Amino acid sequence: MAKQPTALECGLAILHSTFQKYAGTDGDNKTISKKELSAMLKEQLPMLAGDECVTALMETLDQDKSGTLDFMEYCVMITTLCSFASGHMPPQ
Numbered sequence: 001m002a003k004q005p006t007a008l009e010c011g012l013a014i015l016h017s018t019f020q021k022y023a024g025t026d027g028d029n030k031t032i033s034k035k036e037l038s039a040m041l042k043e044q045l046p047m048l049a050g051d052e053c054v055t056a057l058m059e060t061l062d063q064d065k066s067g068t069l070d071f072m073e074y075c076v077m078i079t080t081l082c083s084f085a086s087g088h089m090p091p092q
């Protein structure tokens with residue numbers, strides 16, 4: 001009998017598959033465009049949806065100023081959101 005994946009393993013797989021799902025809508029599943037980010041936020045994180053939020057997130061997360069988010073830039077967003085949600089963000 002195959003060993004069941006742990007909750008964290010499932011979570012990691014979901015984070016990766018969610019990136020690929022939205023990144024792949026324009027045929028390039030290696031990066032997320034602003035349009036793809038907007039669709040992802042609207043469906044997956046509706047509290048962050050909206051043109052102003054999408055623009056602010058792209059400007060903040062697109063560290064190499066490529067105009068798209070690669071997987072590592074997406075991971076920064078996920079890490080930051082986890083930190084906010086768990087109250088682990090340091091005081092500003």
Ligand SMILES: [Ca+2]
Pocket residue numbers: 062063064065066067068069070073
């Ligand atoms: Ca980028």
